[in-house]
Amino acid sequence: MFHALADPTRRAMLHALSNGERTVGELAEPFAMTLAGASKHVKTLESAGLIRREVKGRQHLCRLDAARLADAAEWLSFYERFWTERLNVLDALLREEDAQSDTQGDRR
Amino acid sequence: MFHALADPTRRAMLHALSNGERTVGELAEPFAMTLAGASKHVKTLESAGLIRREVKGRQHLCRLDAARLADAAEWLSFYERFWTERLNVLDALLREEDAQSDTQGDRR
DNA sequence: CAGATATTCAACCACATGGTTGAGCAACTT
DNA sequence: AAGTTGCTCAACCATGTGGTTGAATATCTG
Numbered sequence: 001m002f003h004a005l006a007d008p009t010r011r012a013m014l015h016a017l018s019n020g021e022r023t024v025g026e027l028a029e030p031f032a033m034t035l036a037g038a039s040k041h042v043k044t045l046e047s048a049g050l051i052r053r054e055v056k057g058r059q060h061l062c063r064l065d066a067a068r069l070a071d072a073a074e075w076l077s078f079y080e081r082f083w084t085e086r087l088n089v090l091d092a093l094l095r096e097e098d099a100q101s102d103t104q105g106d107r108r
Numbered sequence: 109m110f111h112a113l114a115d116p117t118r119r120a121m122l123h124a125l126s127n128g129e130r131t132v133g134e135l136a137e138p139f140a141m142t143l144a145g146a147s148k149h150v151k152t153l154e155s156a157g158l159i160r161r162e163v164k165g166r167q168h169l170c171r172l173d174a175a176r177l178a179d180a181a182e183w184l185s186f187y188e189r190f191w192t193e194r195l196n197v198l199d200a201l202l203r204e205e206d207a208q209s210d211t212q213g214d215r216r
Numbered sequence: 217c218a219g220a221t222a223t224t225c226a227a228c229c230a231c232a233t234g235g236t237t238g239a240g241c242a243a244c245t246t
Numbered sequence: 247a248a249g250t251t252g253c254t255c256a257a258c259c260a261t262g263t264g265g266t267t268g269a270a271t272a273t274c275t276g
Contacts, residue, residue: 002110002113002114003114005110005114006110006111006113006114007263007264009264018190018191018194023222023223024222024223024224025221025222025223033264033265033266034265034266034267035222035223035224036223036224036225036265036266036267036268037264037265037266039223039224039225040224040263040264040265041264043224055223057222057272057273057274058221058222058223058271058272058273058274059221059222059223059273060222060223060224064191064194066199069191069194070191070192072191073187073188073191073192077185077188079181080181080185080188082126083126083172083177083178083181084178084181086126086172086177091174115233115234117234131252131253132252132253132254133251133252133253141234141235141236142235142236142237143252143253143254144235144236144237144238144253144254144255145234145235145236147253147254147255148233148234148235148254149234151254163253165242165243165244165252166241166242166243166244166251166252166253167243167251167252167253168252168253168254
């Protein structure tokens with residue numbers, strides 16, 4: 001999933017899909033890329049479970065997959081919280097170190 | 109940055125660093141990998157701005173870089189919020205569609 | 217039926233990636 | 247000075263990636 005998100009083209013596609021369902025052709029259009037190329041990105045997103053596809057005649061209608069995206073959001077939120085927390089600790093440590101070197105210089 | 113996060117080894121290293129500073133050797137230790145290999149990962153993290161390095165004699169002390177990590181956290185939080193929002197819309201749409209096909213069947 | 221349209225598939229290419237090895241360098245240790 | 251330690255660098259290799267092209271498939275349209 002992290003890998004699927006790591007590509008800008010794919011992130012843009014997700015962005016487009018956030019405004020409603022799109023066919024593969026529509027998803028491909030904004031990019032200077034062959035349909036086949038874009039189709040591969042769509043496939044990647046699908047394998048990562050981030051989108052679902054409904055074959056409707058000759059076009060393939062894509063939409064975000066709620067379940068997996070919720071997972072993704074949860075993951076991101078975890079990381080965000082995790083780091084924000086650590087940053088506070090880090091900050092405190094640096095402050096403390098500064099205070100010490102102010103009074104005592106660097107002892108190491 | 110997304111790319112730097114996409115590798116499990118690097119995520120694990122960040123995790124380790126969240127418990128305090130570590131030398132390159134210490135960061136490398138948990139992995140079945142040569143030092144040189146691990147060193148490359150550290151370099152990648154450094155180029156992505158996620159960590160900083162302080163050369164202390166012959167060892168290189170690494171720590172999380174507060175500034176950039178805050179950026180990262182913000183990004184993740186944005187995506188998380190963004191998607192959570194869209195998921196609600198998606199949910200509403202699906203519910204609506206269901207209600208319609210219940211009374212009218214699929215008209216397409 | 218004969219197109220045209222929407223899409224995938226398979227093969228290929230250039231390039232990036234994660235990894236190794238071997239050498240090199242700087243800094244401690246004795 | 248000689249050796250060991252911590253680390254990087256450069257070259258290399260296998261594999262994966264993003265992209266292309268050309269053909270195949272299936273559907274709609276006349």
